[in-house]
Amino acid sequence: MRRAFRFRLRVLAGGIALIALLLVARLYFVQVVHGAEFALRAEHQYVSSSQQLFNRGAIFFTLKDGSPISAATLATGFLIAINPETLKNPEDTFTAIAAKVPTFDHDAFLLAAAKTSDPYEVVAHHVSDDAGRAVDALNLPGVQVERERWREYPAGVGAAQSVGIIAFDNDNLLAGRLGLERYYEDILAHGGEGVFGNFFAELFANLDNVVLDARSAREGDVVTSIEPVVQKKLDQTLAQVQAQYGSKETGGIIMNPRTGEIYALDVYPSFDPNNFKSADANYFGNPLVEKRYEFGSIFKMLTMTSGLDAGVITPDTTYNDTGCIEVNKKRICNYDLKARGVIPMQEILSQSLNVGASFIATRLGHQRFHDYFTNLGLGTETGIDLPSEIHGDIHNLNSPRDVEYDTASFGQGIATTPVETIRALSALANDGKIVTPHLATGIRLSSGITKPLSWGEPVQVFKPEAAHETDQMLVKVVDTKLGGGTVKIPTMSVGAKTGTAQIAGPDGKYYANLYFHSFFGFFPASDPKFAILLYTREPQGVQYASETLTNPFINLTHFLINYYDLPPDRGVDAATQ
């Protein structure tokens, strides 16, 4: 019995020792690890728990040589606060501070200084490092200078809706609200240590985090494929079109048709994310994923390829173009109402003939036409890494009437988002396969490892031969028709098509003089590296997209050829190719 007694005592003593050890370890984490904030407080670097703990991952663009450059980062500076109770002479204090901080607001400062019952009033945010140190060195009574960190967007307006912003919500929670900031919130938000209010709750909670911090495997920076120089060029081009034609909206996407990586995308009007509080909130949304449009004649490329793929037409097939046809008591006409007689398929694209597109749609039949367009992903979300994406509306392709398919063949009666459209059209530049458009290529974890993101395998929709036949037709469009053949690049094969669509009103009827212009092109046609989609909504004083978007597209093409040193794919001696 005594032996049993001794044994039990030893077990009890051991148990007590073990529990004590665990408590000491936990106490260490609670009291000592979180004790770092007291060190920061001593150095005037701590204002409140939210500011001291504010830390967020960066979003990077990627230069063509692979170097990352920040699109969203953290800036460090100072904030200036006053204690109105101890402030001696507000006017003199203001003068002294304003000499170091030129943007210091006089009226706001005096208003804050008048609140003598308030011991703490912030009078300036985002003060630069030099200015903050200079004010601190003045040692003004009643003035505190403290460290502050805030979100900064070095690219400014560039891809603002896609990069996004962070802002407080009604619950005072700072988080990503738009674009990539919102989509990758769980990766970018580097959470604080989060101390519980109850000491004993903190002591016994989250013990697993003591052993393994799961956050380090999740938190990091987002690396995108957006190329900053290409982005700037696209921004300049869109802004020019917007200003020149007084359009309601102008947008563009430049994408790699093989991989879906987006090099540049933007919409005008836009806003500066560094100063979004004074921006028009109507421009915060991203129409590239959140709005759908009837794109018009650029869809003829898909109709043509569908017909070639199904074998109902060949490049040598001819038809009798009468200028107008009547379908289900509706008239479908060419843009100029003129008849062309018996012409080959090439002319449907070269002259953008609605009657010709309807001819192909009729040959295809309802079911095949519906299947091709749905297989291209039209009417579904692309899965791009941007929030609030909607899908297109192609419900007309469920109709039993011929007229719906005929109008869809030239891009009217169905509406798609710009991202959905470039995904479908890029099949022509990728041997008949569609890919998932995306911005982020990888996540750079805090450990330094970059985790690549996978965006799925390409999906074969058309046979490569059908896509290539359409590509050749589109190269002829650029070489002979666009701009009267003046924009042809002898050493580079470029395929492209314009689209001029009417805009429907709320009653479903099309406006007489309002148009939606679109342009899609890719190059080199022999092995496409770039696909470009441009659009402008309701340009003033001009009717056709060939007038508004041809030069911007060709300028972008020349820019990309030079910037990426693309070698010629035609028009040179074989020895130099």
Add this chain to the structure above:
Amino acid sequence: MKSRMTTRTSPIRQVRQAKASVLPAALSNRLNLYLGLIAGGLLASYVALMVTTILLAALQTQLAQNIQNKQMAIGKLETSYYAAIGQMDSTDPHALGYVTPAHVQYVTAASPNGLSFAKN
């Protein structure tokens, strides 16, 4: 005469009883010693951990501040870079005297290991 029954313990039992009265006290002393040593060790390790962590926290704060300063400098450079690109893009090359080349000729790019006098 009532006989009293006296309990007489055997010598062995007496020794055992003596041992039993001595053993709990010895055990209690040893237990106290062990617990005391454990408590002292825990206290010493706690103090050591505190000292180490405060030193590390101070060093970490300093390093974090250095990193923030560098990030700030990088951010300023990046902002300048974007501004420079924007300025270049908005400049008309013809206004600066550049002209479109009259003739463009292409040459085969040299292989990576080939000798070349001109570097692109």
